Amino acid sequence: xxxxxxxxxxxxxxxxxxxxxxxxxxxxxxxxxxxxxxxxxxxxxxxxxxxxxxxxxxxxxxxxxxxxxxxxxxxxxxxxxxxxxxxxxxxxxxxxxxxxxxxxxxxxxxxxxxxxxxxxxxxxxxxxxxxxxxxxxxxxxxxxxxxxxxxxxxxxxxxxxxxxxxxxxxxxxxxxxxxxxxxxxxxxxxxxxxxxxxxxxxxxxxxxxxxxxxxxxxxxxxx
Amino acid sequence: xxxxxxxxxxxxxxxxxxxxxxxxxxxxxxxxxxxxxxxxxxxxxxxxxxxxxxxxxxxxxxxxxxxxxxxxxxxxxxxxxxxxxxxxxxxxxxxxxxxxxxxxxxxxxxxxxxxxxxxxxxxxxxxxxxxxxxxxxxxxxxxxxxxxxxxxxxxxxxxxxxxxxxxxxxxxxxxxxxxxxxxxxxxxxxxxxxxxxxxxxxxxxxxxxxxxxxxxxxxxxxxxxxxxxxxxxxxxxxxxxxxxxxx
Numbered sequence: 110x111x112x113x114x115x116x117x118x119x120x121x122x123x124x125x126x127x128x129x130x131x132x133x134x135x136x137x138x139x140x141x142x143x144x145x146x147x148x149x150x151x152x153x154x155x156x157x158x159x160x161x162x163x164x165x166x167x168x169x170x171x172x173x174x175x176x177x178x179x180x181x182x183x184x185x186x187x188x189x190x191x192x193x194x195x196x197x198x199x200x201x202x203x204x205x206x207x208x209x210x211x212x213x214x215x216x217x218x219x220x221x222x223x224x225x226x227x228x229x230x231x232x233x234x235x236x237x238x239x240x241x242x243x244x245x246x247x248x249x250x251x252x253x254x255x256x257x258x259x260x261x262x263x264x265x266x267x268x269x270x271x272x273x274x275x276x277x278x279x280x281x282x283x284x285x286x287x288x289x290x291x292x293x294x295x296x297x298x299x300x301x302x303x304x305x306x307x308x309x310x311x312x313x314x315x316x317x318x319x320x321x322x323x324x325x326x327x328x329x330x331x332x
Numbered sequence: 333x334x335x336x337x338x339x340x341x342x343x344x345x346x347x348x349x350x351x352x353x354x355x356x357x358x359x360x361x362x363x364x365x366x367x368x369x370x371x372x373x374x375x376x377x378x379x380x381x382x383x384x385x386x387x388x389x390x391x392x393x394x395x396x397x398x399x400x401x402x403x404x405x406x407x408x409x410x411x412x413x414x415x416x417x418x419x420x421x422x423x424x425x426x427x428x429x430x431x432x433x434x435x436x437x438x439x440x441x442x443x444x445x446x447x448x449x450x451x452x453x454x455x456x457x458x459x460x461x462x463x464x465x466x467x468x469x470x471x472x473x474x475x476x477x478x479x480x481x482x483x484x485x486x487x488x489x490x491x492x493x494x495x496x497x498x499x500x501x502x503x504x505x506x507x508x509x510x511x512x513x514x515x516x517x518x519x520x521x522x523x524x525x526x527x528x529x530x531x532x533x534x535x536x537x538x539x540x541x542x543x544x545x546x547x548x549x550x551x552x553x554x555x556x557x558x559x560x561x562x563x564x565x566x567x568x569x570x571x572x573x574x575x576x577x578x579x
Contacts, residue, residue, distance in 0.1 A: 173555035174548050175513040177520075178527055182544040185534060189335065274408035281520055288411060302419045309411045316406035 127290025146219025171217035226261035360529030374451025379458025465496030
């Protein structure tokens with residue numbers, strides 16, 4: 110089997126569009142996931158038993174099912190739920206339903222990282238904040254979370270790299286991300302193998318490069 | 333929008349033969365377990381060898397193992413699956429290629445691809461756990477074994493590995509659970525495992541919520557049972573007086 114990579118060059122603009130969608134999904138999912146994950150972690154650590162238990166269930170639930178199941182489910186369910194809420198049929202694209210799936214799924218993983226981060230901050234910090242007359246919100250926002258996020262940055266980035274690879278699962282609902290674009294372009298020109306290998310190489314270079322960078326960061330952040 | 337709730341759907345006929353929807357779920361679960369267990373055997377065997385290689389003295393063997401880990405950890409699972417399912421068969425010698433494409437049923441060829449894919453993918457993760465386990469042991473263990481005249485192979489066989497494997501049971505458990513969850517990618521190459529059967533039920537019956545709720549429940553119970561099983565294993569093999577073994 111002879112490989113012919115020459116056809117990839119004319120396909121590059123299309124592939125770049127696919128990568129753009131992958132990165133857009135990644136950035137939005139990470140931001141949404143970290144915000145929701147932080148709220149979950151705060152709920153988990155709160156003194157309110159009900160809130161804490163709900164957060165625990167949420168995390169356990171999403172961590173015991175496959176991401177692909179969530180993506181497939183939300184693809185069918187999100188438009189339906191939205192139409193119940195708004196009353197009329199609003200067609201949402203695959204992108205929105207995938208984004209919701211990623212945010213909700215990844216929030217469970219991010220929340221565990223954030224929780225560990227918050228717990229690693231010594232209790233004296235929050236006591237000191239209270240002693241200065243800060244409210245719970247102020248103590249968290251101004252004292253605890255800034256320190257916790259600094260500590261857990263490498264882990265959050267590592268999780269984001271995993272998420273970057275996992276975005277390829279949107280293939281299941283036909284979203285034209287980088288992998289899916291490469292597959293379809295490869296099929297069109299009749300060179301599926303070359304395009305698949307190229308896609309794999311690109312994912313590798315980005316993930317590997319990013320994780321080496323995170324490793325360096327980790328060393329620099331180490332106290 | 334009208335949604336017709338019907339929790340009895342699982343006992344209704346699928347319209348295909350004399351099957352009810354529940355039969356689909358049972359058969360799907362069977363495939364999921366078959367994929368995960370076979371993949372796990374490969375992952376555990378290969379991952380252990382690679383993990384040991386990473387801790388060996390010298391340059392060549394650790395480098396090979398490190399390269400393997402980086403390669404399999406930084407390429408998305410789905411890309412790896414497509415490579416095993418679409419690309420690798422074309423690289424095989426012709427008789428083997430014909431056998432893979434025509435000699436066996438589509439379900440079998442998909443099964444073989446996904447087992448190899450998940451096995452090799454998970455091996456990279458198992459390798460890292462095994463390496464961590466070995467490196468977590470005090471250096472004195474290795475030195476004492478060598479001082480007693482053990483060869484390197486004997487040191488690993490009788491001293492390092494029996495301890496390392498006990499330490500890493502918790503992280504290995506999570507990899508073991510992951511391989512069950514990851515086996516759902518098999519649905520994308522047409523293997524009718526649990527997720528694929530769920531999607532099919534959702535499409536046939538239009539009872540999306542019920543179908544996915546049952547699938548979620550099955551994955552959840554599967555997870556819990558596996559965790560319970562691994563906790564039991566951990567307790568069984570615990571060395572009294574070591575690492576929380578006094579309990």
